[in-house]
Amino acid sequence: MQVYYKFMNVHWMVAGNQDVIDAMDRLLADYFVRESENEEIDFRVFLENKSYDELREILEFGQRIVIHNSKKSAVHEAGTEYRNGLTTSIYNHATKSVYRLNYLSKEIHIYNSDKGVLHKDGIRVVRDIVKVLAEEKSRAVMLHAAALYKKEYGGIILVGGKGCGKTSVSLELLYKYGFSEVSRDRIMLKKENSKYMIYGWPNYYNLTIRTMNKYDNTRQLIPKEYLSLSIDEMENVNRKMQFTAKEMRIDHKAATAELKHVFYLNNNAKGICLSKQELLAISCYTPDDLNYPDWHHWGDSSRKEAITFAENLQQEIDSTVIDWNSPEEAAEDIKRSFLK
16 A cells, blocks of 8 residues: 655655554644655655564664653663665664665665554654655744644644643643644744744644543543542652544644744743743754654755765666676676667
8 A cells, every 4th residue: 555645845655554554644644644646755665564684784783873762761762773875774672673764765664563563663754754854845943832723813832841831731722712733742833925834743642640630531531540549649640641632532623823922831830930032942843853863864964965966877877787696697688788
């Protein structure tokens, strides 16, 4: 199965098992829109539901990298990266997947025999590469911010660091004040004809048990083992769970909106009061995202000249692929190619 997608002016294709692609779309489809086949493809992703044959080479000659940066060991992901020419092979130690990136063909193959893990790595790869391409092609900037919309107010964003209350305040506005969701935790912001336009970005809601208990729409998502706890006991449960907007019964959504107001959040309970400039500075995730480092090097400017040279070489000089079983056969095939 092959599916074509678009976000802003970035276009890509994903090929793989329908179940895996559908699982990816449960998160991505609110913002990454399917489109008909497009010749102007920026990259292609192939979801390979099998093990990678050359893993030993990566582990023996590669270098350690960070794929997902987190203080929580359960979600922190480290990898081993092996570069060879205009290709990079990466083993994700957390998911046991291998990503093989070819910067010349603009193809990424993701290998894992477990479909349940394969779709998660598909989300990781697609989302991280779309980010750098949207920044480059659309001159967009990613902010660590939530975004909402209401007709009489226009688009608003809530800016702040971790623990500032972006999710908590968003849910109040969504469930009690009739706002529509534009984006949950990150946004792409672009200036278009003197207007600042918000583009929603696919992220899960990360909810504590205490927050889930506050609203009818989320209370039914609390695991059974916590239902008998008091409010004070729920306050002390150190666990967050991930949900999509659909699972939380958030029905009013808008993928884009014109920005009309920025709200900078300081949580007094944390005892921290930061200025607008500080809050905006720590929330600007272009070019560097705190949690998602540039592990793929897809937008690496130092490689672009070599890629352009290789592309021109393929287009301007005759070439032939020789598949051979013996050196004598290969030499004979090369000789014959000049006699055609």
